[in-house]
Amino acid sequence: MTVDPGGEGLVHQLRHQVPLMVWLVLVWNLLWGTWSWANLISGVVVALAVTVLLPLPPVVGGARVHPWGLLVFLGYFLADLVRSAALVAWQTIRPGGIHHSAIIRVQMRTDSDLLLTIVAESLTLVPGSLVIDMDREHRTLSLHILHVRDLADVESRRAAVLAEEERVVRAFGSPDEIAALAHPPGEAPVGTGRRTP
Amino acid sequence: MSEVDTVRDLIAVVLLLAGAFLCLTAGLGLVRFHDVLTRMHAGTKPQVLGILLIMIGGAIRLEGWSATWMLLLVAVFQMLTAPVSAHMISRVAYRRRHVRRDLLLVDELRTGEAADRLYRGDEPADAPPEEPARALLESRRDEGTLPPA
Secondary structure, eight states: OOOOOHHHHHHHHHHHHHHHHHHHHHHHHHHHOSOOHHHHHHHHHHHHHHHHHSOOOOOTTOOOOOHHHHHHHHHHHHHHHHHHHHHHHHHHHSTTOOOEEEEEEEEOOOOBHHHHHHHHHHHHHSTTEEEEEEETTTTEEEEEEEEEOSHHHHHHHHHHHHHHHHHHHHHHOOHHHHHHTTSOTTTSOTTTTOBOO | OHHHHHHHHHHHHHHHHHHHHHHHHHHHHHHHOOSHHHHHHHHHHHHHHHHHHHHHHHHHHSOSHHHHHHHHHHHHHHHHHHHHHHHHHHHHHHHTTOSOGGGEEEETTOOOOHHHHSOOSOSOTTOOOSSHHHHHHHHHHHHTSSOOO
């Protein structure tokens, strides 16, 4: 990371800290449960203290939000959540239990820390799949799948992971990253559009 | 007015019961599943939807917005942190070979390096190395109780 001279660095810092500050003030107010000027001002003081005393590295690049993509992502996420929760609940209580699990590696196409984090979090939140490992250099996610019937089932789960990645990128990605989805996995040139600190 | 209240109570009760049922399946899964990785599924996943349902039910039933905001925060932090703890424990479990490999249909994470073949002494009894006979020989040679091949 290059060090910007003087005031520019401060502006740069502030631009990255403001979303965090807004979030902290919001949490503070939600914890108090009521909206008032006193809560707002004390929230700002606490948020300033937290961001100054416990600084975090900024999320490089930040997020763009595409409203339609976000809606599609949230819709699929909620549907997945309910469907898989019911399925896992049934697999837990049925007499047969579960038979085979699988650990698969999936080659991702996006190369941004933030997007990969969102993909991994949403995959782990949905019942039935669990991210065990992530190879950042090679852009692969390793997932544990709770129940698979056969190899065709494994391939369909792999396709589901790539579909989830596509929805996340279409909701939060930059135009470059959306274009990179067109490349088949593993063939997108490594290093283009890379956003990592 | 009272009919509206009844319907509201009914929805809240259904949501709370559904959430409680999902938490029950989490407990059942911990008992019934066979290794750390599958138990992590049971322990963390039904919780996500279960907690959400209970929070929505509670928000409908409880009076006042201040409780609702608090429940919203609980749900948000639950969804942010549950995947992280599940991931960390599973990752450690896999690296320490607390995995029933015989029940895995495919394992694309397996490296097959030397450390993966030796007995290290802290494996559970039902998670042997991939080739037990060879692993025992190599471990003995490592200890020096057998001459090197």
